[in-house]
Amino acid sequence: xxxxxxxxxxxxxxxxxxxxxxxKNLGDLAALLNHDFSDPDLLKAAVTHxxxxxxxxxxxxxxxxxxxxxxxxxxxxxxxSEELFRRFPNAESGxxxxxxxxxxxxxxxxxxxxxxxxxxxxxxxxxxxxxxxRENPAILExxxxxxxxxxxxxxxxxxxxxxxxxxxxxxxDRKDASKKDAKSALQxxxxxNGRVLPVYAVVEETGPDHDRKFKxxxxxxGFSSTTGSGSSKRSAEQKAAAKMLKELQGE
Numbered sequence: 172x173x174x175x176x177x178x179x180x181x182x183x184x185x186x187x188x189x190x191x192x193x194x195k196n197l198g199d200l201a202a203l204l205n206h207d208f209s210d211p212d213l214l215k216a217a218v219t220h221x222x223x224x225x226x227x228x229x230x231x232x233x234x235x236x237x238x239x240x241x242x243x244x245x246x247x248x249x250x251x252s253e254e255l256f257r258r259f260p261n262a263e264s265g266x267x268x269x270x271x272x273x274x275x276x277x278x279x280x281x282x283x284x285x286x287x288x289x290x291x292x293x294x295x296x297x298x299x300x301x302x303x304x305r306e307n308p309a310i311l312e313x314x315x316x317x318x319x320x321x322x323x324x325x326x327x328x329x330x331x332x333x334x335x336x337x338x339x340x341x342x343x344d345r346k347d348a349s350k351k352d353a354k355s356a357l358q359x360x361x362x363x364n365g366r367v368l369p370v371y372a373v374v375e376e377t378g379p380d381h382d383r384k385f386k387x388x389x390x391x392x393g394f395s396s397t398t399g400s401g402s403s404k405r406s407a408e409q410k411a412a413a414k415m416l417k418e419l420q421g422e
Contacts, residue, residue, distance in 0.1 A: 195291045203287060204318065204334060208325050213239075217317035220295035220310065236317035243316030244275075246323045250335045251275055258343060269355060274339055277403055280315040281308035283338050289314060307382060308402060353413035357389075360419060367392045369415065371408050374398065387411045394419065 197215060201208055208214050216234035224233050251274050255267050262270075273279065284290065290305040293314055304310055323331035361368060375386035387407035390396045397418065399410025 195288075197292065200289075200292045204322065205337075206322055206326055206330055206334075208321070210325055213321040213325050214318070215294075217321040218289075218292045218294055218314055220293060220299065220304070222296035222299045222304075223294055236313055239317035239320040240313040241316075241320075242323070243318065243320035246319050246328075246331050247316060247335060248275060250328075250332050251339065254336075254340070254343070265355070269352065270343070272352065274342060276405065277308050277312045279342070281311040284311035284315050287338075289318075302382070309383070353409045353416060357412045357416045357419075360416060361391065369412070371411070373404060373407075389415050391415060391419070 197211065197218070200218070201211075201214060204214075212234070217236050217239050219233070219235045221235045221237060224235050248271075251271055252267075255262075255270050255274075259267065259270070285306070289311060293305045293310065295304050295310075319331055319335065322334055357369060360366075370390045372388050372390070373385055374388045376383060378384045382402075384400060384402060385404050385407040386398055386400045387404060387410075388396050388398045389408070389411040394415070395418070397411050397414035399407045399412070399414060401407035401410055
């Protein structure tokens with residue numbers, strides 16, 4: 172029954188999801204990227220989190236960055252791989268892999284995003300923004316990859332490569348760029364000592380989608396398992412591997 176003088180609401184009415192805090196103009200972001208988009212909707216989608224666009228039936232009411240970050244991850248990987256191959260002609264594949272992993276890991280993308288002030292352009296639901304969503308490393312990683320995809324789709328590989336060159340090239344010569352990570356070190360130790368390779372398994376996953384926590388267990392035949400926790404599966408695996416390596420080397 173409708174109340175006189177009031178508007179009736181349809182059963183499937185969806186309240187507007189407000190964005191918390193003032194947002195910078197996307198034109199400023201385009202200028203920061205040094206690219207004049209012929210299709211501005213690509214850039215808009217690249218900085219739009221799914222929490223803002225989910226409509227009836229959990230279907231997006233407009234594009235978000237989900238598909239773009241898939242493509243951007245591949246574009247970034249190709250450009251970084253090619254540059255490492257050219258820049259370090261005498262490096263073995265293992266050394267190149269360590270340098271590659273250092274450049275494409277979540278922490279690196281999030282760091283670059285924060286340096287750019289990218290968090291000020293990310294559009295998301297107010298409750299997620301209020302809980303620190305714009306500074307979340309996983310979200311910053313996805314948005315960085317989505318922006319690379321938007322540049323690639325709008326301007327081609329030359330434009331995408333130019334942006335990656337500007338933000339990533341200075342990092343190639345850092346002292347820790349080729350540092351061996353714990354998983355690689357563990358695998359090499361086991362191979363050198365004639366042991367079976369380790370097995371990793373996620374044993375616990377907690378927290379909301381924008382702030383997941385992972386607990387990973389690594390098992391090596393003949394030894395007690397070790398665990399590690401982190402904000403991504405990769406970081407949890409690294410911590411578990413570091414603990415295992417420490418135990419093995421302390422025999």
